[in-house]
Amino acid sequence: MANPGQKVVLITGCSSGIGLRMAVMLAKDEKQRYHVIATMRDLKRKDKLVEAAGDAYGKSLSLAVLDVCTDESVKQCIDGIKNRHVDVLINNAGIGLVGPVESISIAEMKSVFETNFFGVIRMIKEVMPDMKKRKGGHIIVVSSVMGLQGVVFNDVYACLAVQLLKFNVTMSMIEPGPVHTEFESKMIQDVRQKEFPGADADTVNYFKNVYLPSSVDIFETLGQTPDDIARCTKKVIEQGSSARFRNLTNPLYTPIVALKYAEETGGLSVHAFYHMLFNLGPLMHVSMKAMQYLTCGCLRSRTISPN
Numbered sequence: 001m002a003n004p005g006q007k008v009v010l011i012t013g014c015s016s017g018i019g020l021r022m023a024v025m026l027a028k029d030e031k032q033r034y035h036v037i038a039t040m041r042d043l044k045r046k047d048k049l050v051e052a053a054g055d056a057y058g059k060s061l062s063l064a065v066l067d068v069c070t071d072e073s074v075k076q077c078i079d080g081i082k083n084r085h086v087d088v089l090i091n092n093a094g095i096g097l098v099g100p101v102e103s104i105s106i107a108e109m110k111s112v113f114e115t116n117f118f119g120v121i122r123m124i125k126e127v128m129p130d131m132k133k134r135k136g137g138h139i140i141v142v143s144s145v146m147g148l149q150g151v152v153f154n155d156v157y158a159c160l161a162v163q164l165l166k167f168n169v170t171m172s173m174i175e176p177g178p179v180h181t182e183f184e185s186k187m188i189q190d191v192r193q194k195e196f197p198g199a200d201a202d203t204v205n206y207f208k209n210v211y212l213p214s215s216v217d218i219f220e221t222l223g224q225t226p227d228d229i230a231r232c233t234k235k236v237i238e239q240g241s242s243a244r245f246r247n248l249t250n251p252l253y254t255p256i257v258a259l260k261y262a263e264e265t266g267g268l269s270v271h272a273f274y275h276m277l278f279n280l281g282p283l284m285h286v287s288m289k290a291m292q293y294l295t296c297g298c299l300r301s302r303t304i305s306p307n
């Protein structure tokens with residue numbers, strides 16, 4: 001149970017990766033400011049978290065079952081918290097899916113939306129009304145640099161941020177680029193097992209032999225650790241109501257995002273990505289470094305640095 005003065009932080013998807021490291025970092029806060037409710041859909045996967053939490057387990061860190069895809073599971077978890085009081089909600093649970101669109105079934109795509117989109121909405125619907133009543137709270141969404149392309153989602157989040165300001169509830173997006181977690185290994189394993197039915201040989205070839213090696217290269221050159229993302233998120237929590245809405249975590253990735261805003265038709269980013277992927281190939285990470293150099297690191301200040 002939280003001590004008086006401690007903020008109750010609920011995190012989804014804590015069995016691995018970013019959620020696990022956030023839970024541990026906040027529970028071990030040197031000033032003991034947080035009580036973390038680390039949730040996961042299957043408690044059989046708790047061992048890594050319990051081990052990493054050490055002494056904090058059972059004190060500033062407690063465990064609860066929560067599957068973001070089920071209304072009942074979400075309700076049961078929140079009802080199980082004293083006064084349903086959550087100060088900081090961190091929506092972290094999420095799954096990835098790569099591959100040519102024609103080879104992916106609608107059911108598979110729906111499962112991504114069910115987790116990454118409706119999972120977040122489900123959590124917000126359950127927790128936000130109490131925050132509005134209390135006139136305080138912070139909702140954090142671990143989104144992605146890839147989310148910056150998804151205008152529809154961003155509109156929904158932006159609208160919520162404006163409305164919530166009126167109730168003193170802060171909304172923040174954390175937008176990491178590649179991070180070394182199970183996300184990456186699950187993606188590679190998934191691709192190995194699949195045959196991509198419905199996609200033509202050229203598409204499968206570009207996907208497997210051009211995109212995937214480049215993607216692995218990008219993870220190697222730019223990849224952050226889940227601790228980096230946890231540190232950024234801790235900073236955002238500590239900024240309270242002055243926290244920014246968008247928080248890019250990776251200064252090396254900012255030039256890529258900047259292209260999108262530098263030229264409003266989208267032509268610049270489409271052609272730059274095409275060139276990087278199909279013409280530069282193995283030299284791509286050199287061009288990423290060059291872009292960083294050309295922007296003189298001045299975009300660094302536009303990120304929430306983990307350091």
Ligand SMILES: NC(=O)C1=CN([C@@H]2O[C@H](COP(=O)(O)OP(=O)(O)OC[C@H]3O[C@@H](n4cnc5c(N)ncnc54)[C@H](OP(=O)(O)O)[C@@H]3O)[C@@H](O)[C@H]2O)C=CC1
Nearest residue numbers: 013015016017018067068092093094144178179181182183
């Ligand atoms: N790694 C990366 O490069 C990046 C990741 N992100 C985002 O960061 C977040 C965390 O991912 P990351 O730590 O990297 O990946 P991991 O695969 O290591 O962790 C994902 C976590 O989400 C959980 N999860 C999946 N489905 C559900 C569900 N229905 N209910 C509750 N929990 C669920 C998983 O639990 P289980 O063990 O039960 O499967 C796991 O604990 C995701 O939202 C992802 O989209 C954003 C940018 C980059």
Ligand SMILES: CC1=C(/C=C/C(C)=C/C=C/C(C)=C/C=O)C(C)(C)CCC1
Nearest residue numbers: 144145146177178214215218273276277
């Ligand atoms: C191949 C390739 C790219 C790959 C980017 C990757 C692989 C980003 C991964 C982000 C992740 C994993 C986000 C998770 O939500 C760039 C840099 C766009 C440049 C063009 C070629």
